[in-house]
Amino acid sequence: MKPPRLLAIGRLKPGPEADLFAHYNARLRPPFIVTELPEARGSAAELRRREGAALLAALPEGALLVAMDLGGQAPSSEALARLAERWEATGRPLVFVIGGAEGLDPAVLARADHRLSLGPLTWPHFLVRGLLAEQWYRVQAIRGGHPYHRAWRP
Numbered sequence: 001m002k003p004p005r006l007l008a009i010g011r012l013k014p015g016p017e018a019d020l021f022a023h024y025n026a027r028l029r030p031p032f033i034v035t036e037l038p039e040a041r042g043s044a045a046e047l048r049r050r051e052g053a054a055l056l057a058a059l060p061e062g063a064l065l066v067a068m069d070l071g072g073q074a075p076s077s078e079a080l081a082r083l084a085e086r087w088e089a090t091g092r093p094l095v096f097v098i099g100g101a102e103g104l105d106p107a108v109l110a111r112a113d114h115r116l117s118l119g120p121l122t123w124p125h126f127l128v129r130g131l132l133a134e135q136w137y138r139v140q141a142i143r144g145g146h147p148y149h150r151a152w153r154p
């Protein structure tokens, strides 16, 4: 399996958010390859456009782009595991993008093959890295039949 990539705006400093991401990323086989892009300056719209252009320029050829977007589709963990299988079967490099404080530019959302939501709540972008890594670990557990994911509900 090719390693998934994570393109994210902003430098994650040492602290609880970095620890959370590192905790789950260390459990992933293979782990995310992370590329951080600097936060841009300017008005909110300019900043989104500049960050969006940098994100798009950093995509590998043929990338299957999954934009982390609260307005996207919010699947169950099991449905995400099925999506992961489909994405993997394409053989394209899988790239997740996380926006900065102002969110993702419409150009990035338009380029995205999939818009993945963690629910309608707005999460801080540095926390989204850890939440995504945990869900990707859960997907790995579901696909491997590992008891980390307990599917039973009352």
Ligand SMILES: C[S@@+](CC[C@H](N)C(=O)[O-])C[C@H]1O[C@@H](n2cnc3c(N)ncnc32)[C@H](O)[C@@H]1O
Binding pocket: 067, 068, 069, 070, 071, 097, 098, 099, 100, 101, 102, 103, 104, 116, 117, 118, 119, 120, 121, 122, 123, 124, 125, 128
């Ligand atoms: C602070 S949020 C940006 C909020 C911005 N107003 C928006 O609507 O996107 C920063 C980034 O975190 C990610 N994010 C935040 N909440 C999310 C959620 N519920 N689902 C998926 N991604 C989320 C997105 O990539 C977003 O661009």
